[in-house]
Structures are given as structure tokens and as C-alpha cells.
Amino acid sequence: MMKRGSIQNFFATLIVAVTTIVATGAAAGEFVEMAGPTPPEGKPVRLPGYLTRPLGSGPFPAVVLVHGCGGFHSNMISWADRLSRFGYVALAVDSFGPRGLDEDCNGAGIPFQVPDSYVALRHLSNQPFVRASHVAVMGFSQGGWSVLAALEKDGVEQRSSEKFRAGVALYPICQFSTGLMTAPVLVLIGDADNWTPSADCEAMVAGRTELGSPRRSGDRSMVELVVFPGAHHGFDLLDLSLAPSHGVTSHGYRVEYNEEATRNSIAKVRDFLARTIGSH
Numbered sequence: 001m002m003k004r005g006s007i008q009n010f011f012a013t014l015i016v017a018v019t020t021i022v023a024t025g026a027a028a029g030e031f032v033e034m035a036g037p038t039p040p041e042g043k044p045v046r047l048p049g050y051l052t053r054p055l056g057s058g059p060f061p062a063v064v065l066v067h068g069c070g071g072f073h074s075n076m077i078s079w080a081d082r083l084s085r086f087g088y089v090a091l092a093v094d095s096f097g098p099r100g101l102d103e104d105c106n107g108a109g110i111p112f113q114v115p116d117s118y119v120a121l122r123h124l125s126n127q128p129f130v131r132a133s134h135v136a137v138m139g140f141s142q143g144g145w146s147v148l149a150a151l152e153k154d155g156v157e158q159r160s161s162e163k164f165r166a167g168v169a170l171y172p173i174c175q176f177s178t179g180l181m182t183a184p185v186l187v188l189i190g191d192a193d194n195w196t197p198s199a200d201c202e203a204m205v206a207g208r209t210e211l212g213s214p215r216r217s218g219d220r221s222m223v224e225l226v227v228f229p230g231a232h233h234g235f236d237l238l239d240l241s242l243a244p245s246h247g248v249t250s251h252g253y254r255v256e257y258n259e260e261a262t263r264n265s266i267a268k269v270r271d272f273l274a275r276t277i278g279s280h
Contacts, residue, residue, distance in 0.1 A: 028052075029080065032091070034123045036098065037115045045099065047116055049123075050077055050092045052084040058129035061136075061277040062089035064120040064164075066113050068141035068234075069105035070250075071096040075237055079138070086270055087279045089130050093120045105142070105251050113139070113146040118160045125162050134277040136166040138269070141196060141233065144172025144187070153180040153218075166276035168269055171233050174201035178215055181222040186272040188265045190231025195253035198227045226268055232256035236265055 029052035036045035054060055063083050067076050072094035080090035095112045096104060117137050125132035139147040147169040151157060157164070167185040173196050174187070187205075189198045200210075205225050209215045228235065232247065232254045240246055240257035247256030273279070 029077070029084075032123070034093075034119055036119050047098055047119060048094045049120060050080055051089070052080050053089040053129060054084050054087050058089070059131040060087060060089045060129060061134035061165075061273070061279065062091065062124045062130045063168075063273070063277075064117050064124065064135065064137045065090060065092040066117050066137065066139035066143035066146050067092070067095065068139075068143050070103045070141075071101065074239060075140070078238065079236075082266065083273075086273070088273065088277075089124065089127070091120050091124055093117065110142065110146055110149060113143060114149050114156055117146060117150050117164075118156075118162065121160070121162045121164060131278075132162070134165050135162075136168060136273060136277050137164045138168040138170075139172065140170045140236075141172065144169030144196075145174075145176070148172055148174070148177040148181075148185065151181045151183050151185055152178060153182050157182055166273070168272065170236065170265065171196050172201070174204040175210070177204050178218070179204040179207060179220040179223055180216075180218045181220075183222065184272075184276050185223050186268065187223060187225045188228070188268060189225075190228045190233070190235050190258065190261060192230055192254075193233045195233040195251075195255070201225055202227075224272070226264075228258070228261040228264060231258045231261035235261040238262070 029050050032049050032051045034047045036047040065076055065080055076092040080092045083090040093116050095116045121135055124130045124135055137147050137150055147167040151167045164183055166183050169187045171189045171193055187201050189201055191198045203210050205220055205223050207215050207220055234255040235258040237257050
């Protein structure tokens with residue numbers, strides 16, 4: 001069951017988002033629920049999500065959004081709404097709430113989030129307004145690591161009949177990824193990130209073997225890496241713009257909003273999606 005606080009937080013975020021969308025005259029998003037993976041103990045999981053779409057009947061290309069280790073929050077809604085304005089159906093999934101988690105920054109969320117992303121892909125593929133062959137997955141921090149894992153060659157993607165066409169990973173953990181992908185992946189990260197260092201992503205793209213991440217040879221041209229100068233972890237978290245120095249310390253690491261990096265990341269994401277899954 002989802003914790004009471006998690007339910008309240010999810011719906012509070014959703015209400016703010018829908019109110020904002022209606023006020024701007026765009027199509028309002030909606031709460032959806034999907035049958036998630038059945039865990040070993042056999043208790044069914046119902047995954048909540050926020051679904052938003054462009055006006056019109058489509059079919060539209062689509063994007064699944066996967067949150068970071070801090071759980072589902074307003075930034076997920078902001079990106080989903082932004083993508084819908086760009087012409088994409090967007091489905092932001094809450095992997096932690098239904099499992100009673102407020103946050104999980106020890107990497108334990110990965111076993112949830114990767115299969116959850118494919119549950120969301122299956123859900124979208126069954127919608128008449130979605131172009132099922134043109135769906136991307138986008139994630140943040142731990143969710144970015146999940147994107148890399150979801151698209152890694154010879155990985156979990158082999159077990160799904162539905163396939164992601166592309167992936168976008170913002171400030172992901174690159175250390176454990178081979179960099180060998182089944183679809184194009186855009187990685188956006190700051191060179192001042194001390195939580196998920198950009199050097200790890202550079203090593204992944206180069207195929208360098210480092211401590212804890214042996215890498216076999218292969219074609220890594222599917223990965224497009226963009227490093228933003230001076231940007232920290234969470235550079236797109238607009239809520240942090242209200243904090244002193246636009247940032248906070250979380251789990252011993254600097255998390256800081258960066259307006260220029262955010263603006264550039266939006267442009268990079270829009271261009272990448274247009275090139276890989278098209279636009280309506």
C-alpha cells in the first residue's frame with residue numbers, strides 16, 4: 001500500500017499541476033493507475049502516474065518519465081507538461097509511493113524503476129492517441145541510471161515485446177553502465193556534479209574500464225553526452241531557485257538549480273526527441 005503521506009503528496013502535486021495547466025489554456029493532465037509488476041511475495045502493485053497529452057486525437061509520439069531517488073515531485077510534472085506542449089504524450093510514473101517509500105538514495109530503487117518504465121510503455125502502447133513505435137524514456141539521477149539500464153544491450157529490454165525508441169538521462173549514475181545501447185540515448189550532466197560525476201559518464205562513452213565497471217569493447221555511438229559547465233546535480237530543479245544560493249546539500253552532495261543549464265537542457269531534449277521519435 002502507498003503510505004498516506006505519499007498519497008497526499010502525489011495528489012497535492014497533481015492538483016497544483018492541473019490548476020496550472022488549466023490556467024494557461026493547455027490540455028489538463030490526469031491521474032492514471034497501472035497494474036505494476038508482481039513482487040516475489042505476490043502482492044499486486046498499482047502504479048500511479050501523471051498523464052498529459054497535446055490537444056487533438058493523435059497518434060502522438062510519447063515519453064515515459066522516471067523520477068530520482070527523492071521520489072515523485074513537482075519537477076516531474078513540469079517536464080511532463082513541457083513535453084505535452086512540445087507535441088508529446090507524457091506519462092510520469094511514481095515508483096516509490098505504492099511501495100511505501102518517500103525516498104531511496106541507496107540505489108535500491110533501480111529494480112523497481114526499470115520494470116515500471118516498461119509497464120508505463122505498455123500502458124501507452126495500448127492508447128489510441130499514442131504512436132506505440134515512437135516512445136522514449138526519460139529519467140533524472142537514479143531515474144537516469146534506470147534509463148541507461150532499460151536500454152542497455154543484452155539487458156532487460158530483451159524481455160519486453162514493446163521497445164523504447166530513445167532515452168534521455170539527466171545527471172544519471174553512469175558508473176555501472178556499459179554504454180552499449182539498443183537505442184539513441186542523450187545524457188545531460190554538469191561538470192560540477194559531485195553526486196553523479198560527469199567523469200563517470202565520459203568514461204562510459206569512451207568505454208574505459210574503471211573500478212567497479214569493467215567494460216567490453218563495442219559501438220558506443222548511440223550515446224550522446226552533453227556536459228554543462230558549472231552545473232551541479234539537479235540543475236533543472238526550479239524549486240531550488242528560491243533557496244539561498246539556489247541550492248541545498250542533500251545526502252552530503254550539492255544540488256543546485258542552474259538557469260542556463262536548464263534552458264540548454266530543454267533545447268537539447270526537444271531537439272533530440274524530434275530527431276529520434278519525431279514530433280506530431
